[in-house]
Amino acid sequence: MKKSITLYQHNVHIGNLILVNEDYPIVRPFHPQLVPIGSSYAAVSLQRNAAALLSGAFHRIGADERIVPVSGFRPLSEQKQIYEDSLKENGRAFTEQYVALPDHSEHQTGLAIDLGENKDDIDFIRPDFPYEGICQEFRKHAADYGFIERYQEKKTDVTHIAHEPWHFRYVGCPHAALMAERDMALEEYIAWLKHFPYEGEHLFTGNDRYEMEIFYIPMTVPSSPQTAGIPRSVRIPLPKCTAYQVSGNNVDGCIVTLWHGRYAPASSTRRRAG
Numbered sequence: 001m002k003k004s005i006t007l008y009q010h011n012v013h014i015g016n017l018i019l020v021n022e023d024y025p026i027v028r029p030f031h032p033q034l035v036p037i038g039s040s041y042a043a044v045s046l047q048r049n050a051a052a053l054l055s056g057a058f059h060r061i062g063a064d065e066r067i068v069p070v071s072g073f074r075p076l077s078e079q080k081q082i083y084e085d086s087l088k089e090n091g092r093a094f095t096e097q098y099v100a101l102p103d104h105s106e107h108q109t110g111l112a113i114d115l116g117e118n119k120d121d122i123d124f125i126r127p128d129f130p131y132e133g134i135c136q137e138f139r140k141h142a143a144d145y146g147f148i149e150r151y152q153e154k155k156t157d158v159t160h161i162a163h164e165p166w167h168f169r170y171v172g173c174p175h176a177a178l179m180a181e182r183d184m185a186l187e188e189y190i191a192w193l194k195h196f197p198y199e200g201e202h203l204f205t206g207n208d209r210y211e212m213e214i215f216y217i218p219m220t221v222p223s224s225p226q227t228a229g230i231p232r233s234v235r236i237p238l239p240k241c242t243a244y245q246v247s248g249n250n251v252d253g254c255i256v257t258l259w260h261g262r263y264a265p266a267s268s269t270r271r272r273a274g
């Protein structure tokens with residue numbers, strides 16, 4: 001197991017928790033590892049973990065054939081095309097409400113997926129994904145698989161994106177569950193995590209298998225002639241853990257998640273030897 005981790009400025013802009021919105025665009029170089037979502041939807045891809053967990057969620061609720069992945073990863077060229085086509089077909093007001101500007105779309109991260117209820121005529125920009133039936137069943141289990149409903153009606157003041165019942169974002173576990181529990185949009189969650197800096201009190205959460213520890217590492221570099229062009233890096237000793245994951249927030253720092261295995265669940269009874 002590694003004894004320390006070194007984070008560089010580019011780490012701020014990659015990982016499951018990156019915030020991509022009107023204020024924070026994709027920062028290049030950005031090379032997500034993409035895979036198709038199952039064999040039936042080879043044209044729709046997501047980052048590897050997100051694709052695997054989406055398939056897992058579908059399997060759990062029996063959603064195959066009933067929910068269709070409509071749009072996943074989009075390269076910049078496709079986002080540009082969609083934006084321009086929508087301007088022509090739907091006008092500016094509609095487009096600004098429902099289509100993100102090129103480089104400001106979560107779809108370019110490979111972590112966002114638009115889902116539609118399977119029927120004959122599926123709208124590509126605004127697929128039906130009602131709050132009932134199999135679609136609602138997906139929502140109920142989404143957080144267990146690391147997904148959040150990203151643009152909720154009650155959060156339009158925070159996200160500045162109209163209500164999109166069909167758009168889900170992979171943020172990973174345990175973050176999706178924490179966001180759901182605390183009723184936070186990604187913008188709010190990223191801001192809240194700054195209350196748990198590496199050098200302060202960390203955030204703890206858990207399930208029956210793991211205790212998870214989360215903390216934030218600021219990576220802002222005060223710009224001055226002395227620091228210009230110097231890649232900022234931070235090296236921290238890695239606390240003892242079973243596994244760890246690092247993600248940038250795409251704003252000003254990185255979030256580290258540690259998993260501590262619970263080898264003796266509190267609920268189990270142990271027999272003393274002899």
Ligand SMILES: [Zn+2]
Nearest residue numbers: 112113114167
């Ligand atoms: Zn979408």
